[in-house]
Amino acid sequence: MLRVKNLYKSFNIGTDFENNLFKGFNIEFENNTSTAIIGSNGCGKSTLMNLIAGSLRADSGSIAIELDEDITFVKPDGTKEITKYRDISKFREEQRARFIGRVHQNPSMGVSPSLTILENMALADKKNESFSLRKLIRKNRIDYYVEQLKTLDLGLENKLDSRVDLLSGGQRQSLSLLMASMKHPKVLLLDEHTAALDPKTSRVVMNKTIDLIKNKELTTVMITHDMRDAVEYSDRVIMLDKGKIVLDKNSSEITAQELHQIYQDKITEMELKED
Numbered sequence: 001m002l003r004v005k006n007l008y009k010s011f012n013i014g015t016d017f018e019n020n021l022f023k024g025f026n027i028e029f030e031n032n033t034s035t036a037i038i039g040s041n042g043c044g045k046s047t048l049m050n051l052i053a054g055s056l057r058a059d060s061g062s063i064a065i066e067l068d069e070d071i072t073f074v075k076p077d078g079t080k081e082i083t084k085y086r087d088i089s090k091f092r093e094e095q096r097a098r099f100i101g102r103v104h105q106n107p108s109m110g111v112s113p114s115l116t117i118l119e120n121m122a123l124a125d126k127k128n129e130s131f132s133l134r135k136l137i138r139k140n141r142i143d144y145y146v147e148q149l150k151t152l153d154l155g156l157e158n159k160l161d162s163r164v165d166l167l168s169g170g171q172r173q174s175l176s177l178l179m180a181s182m183k184h185p186k187v188l189l190l191d192e193h194t195a196a197l198d199p200k201t202s203r204v205v206m207n208k209t210i211d212l213i214k215n216k217e218l219t220t221v222m223i224t225h226d227m228r229d230a231v232e233y234s235d236r237v238i239m240l241d242k243g244k245i246v247l248d249k250n251s252s253e254i255t256a257q258e259l260h261q262i263y264q265d266k267i268t269e270m271e272l273k274e275d
């Protein structure tokens with residue numbers, strides 16, 4: 001479970017552009033579930049992901065990850081608290097990467113384009129470890145990388161020594177996905193990860209995403225502007241509006257058309273307020 005509690009985040013405080021986006025925001029993501037986050041431009045979807053991943057720091061609030069083992073805290077008064085939750089809100093982004101995998105909209109962001117497929121796989125494998133580039137590739141892991149790449153069904157296992165910048169956007173995003181999920185993160189964050197791809201490739205990558213989520217039993221949070229993807233590929237749909245949850249439904253309880261209508265109504269409501 002990922003638990004976000006009483007989160008506050010403002011931008012440009014004290015200026016004419018002050019934006020108090022999240023004001024006591026709460027949300028929980030259950031283990032082995034996939035949640036789609038939808039909402040109009042600027043409603044806070046990416047900011048929420050940045051706050052969870054640590055590329056942005058919250059002003060206050062807690063972001064906690066449920067671990068497999070209990071941890072014991074000794075409180076200032078000497079009493080002990082045993083819990084499975086680790087508050088990561090003060091961790092740097094690199095420290096959070098142990099728990100959180102991420103795939104961005106831009107196919108170049110999740111990979112190292114000037115390195116080969118093999119080197120990229122080895123880098124993902126060494127996530128959270130210190131190592132020297134010279135000793136990056138462990139020969140005894142290559143069979144494992146090949147086996148993992150085969151699951152993508154793109155033939156990448158036959159191109160281990162190809163530089164990643166020679167791959168298509170769809171191939172890169174598929175590789176990014178594999179790399180982001182290789183170390184079994186507690187949560188996989190997908191920020192419009194198919195938006196830069198053509199419709200056909202987008203569908204292929206989305207189907208690979210679902211295969212990976214199922215095979216690796218991942219907890220996923222996916223931002224999308226595609227209502228059909230939201231209901232089809234997730235267990236739960238959340239709609240944000242100006243940093244607030246305005247809809248939280250089980251995907252089986254809502255259709256893409258209904259979702260689209262609610263989304264349109266929200267945009268019209270916003271436009272009327274601006275006039």
Ligand SMILES: Nc1ncnc2c1ncn2[C@@H]1O[C@H](COP(=O)(O)OP(=O)(O)OP(=O)(O)O)[C@@H](O)[C@H]1O
Pocket residue numbers: 011012019021039040041042043044045046047048
């Ligand atoms: N680093 C920042 N500095 C200042 N304002 C920011 C920053 N990051 C986000 N914002 C503001 O916060 C609001 C939410 O932005 P965010 O990127 O989270 O929206 P989004 O829901 O992801 O939109 P989109 O669908 O366009 O990707 C916007 O008003 C944006 O201008």
Ligand SMILES: [Mg+2]
Pocket residue numbers: 045046047
């Ligand atoms: Mg965004």
